[in-house]
Amino acid sequence: SNRAVQHELERYVSDKVTAQRIDHHLSHHLRNALSLPDSWSKFTDDNILHSQSERAVSHKLRDEIKILLKAMSNKMWNQFNTVNVAFTNRMSETTDAKNSLQTHLAKTLQEIFQTEMLIDSLKKALSDKECPLKVAQTRLELCRDNPHQRLVGEVREIEDTIHKLRERLMEAEITLQTLVKTKDALDHDLSIKAKSLFLDQEKCMGMRKSFPSTPRLVGYT
Known part of the structure; x- marks a missing residue:
């Protein structure tokens, strides 16, 4: 009958749709299964490319750091030598000044x-003149004869000599005071020069006997 035919057709269509769904599902899984090796290969290639890129960046960075460290080391080396030359020149100048001071000090001590x-000689000369002056003055008081004028001249001559000796003695004592002050100043300056040389030679240059390595310069050690 017509109803039976319709029912048969509907069942056929239903089975067909179900079959199509199954085919579609299987086909989807099959395509995914077949595409997995391609996905893995692309993922691996991407990782390799990324790794190569990172290594290139790292290598470039290391090269730049090496160049920078070398430049810094050269700059520090030049500065190190410049400072050493400055220290050497100053020590040479200080040594020359110290030697000159020692020479002047020796001469000053000799002058002193x-x-x-x-x-001492002037004091003795003054002492030697005092006795004759007293004798001449005593004779001048007692003498009223012709030699009187000669005694007056003798007294004046002795007094003039004593006056000059006292002037020379005063000048000598002032000179001695000046020489002693000069000696003290030379001693003080020599002490400063000696300390300066000790600091430069023993302390400063003692710490600068060797140039530090590049890692140490940049604080790695």
Whole structure:
């Protein structure tokens, strides 16, 4: 009958749709299964390319750092040598100044010695003149005869000599004071020069005997 035919057709269509759904589902899974190796290959290739890129960046960075460290090391080396030359020049100048001071000090000490000898000599000369002056003055008071004028001249001559000796003695004593002050100043300056040389030679240059390595310069060690 017509109803039976319709029912048969509907069942056929239903089975066909179900079959199509199954085919579609299987086909989708099959395509995914077949595409997995391609996806893995692309993923691997991407990782390799990324790794190569990162290594290139790292290599470039290392090269730049090496160049920078080398430049810094050269700059520090040049500065190191410049400072050493400056220290050497200053030590040479200080040594020359110290030697000159020692020479002047030796001469000053000799002048002090000679001035002290001169002062002693002047004091003795004054002492030697005091006795004849007293004798001449006594004779002048007692004498009223012809030799009186000669005694007056003798007294004046002795007094003039004593006056000059006292002036020379005063000058010598002032000179001695000046020489002693000069000696003290030279001693002080020599002490400063000696300390400066000690600091430059023993302390500063002692710490600069060797140039530090590049890693140490940049704080790696």
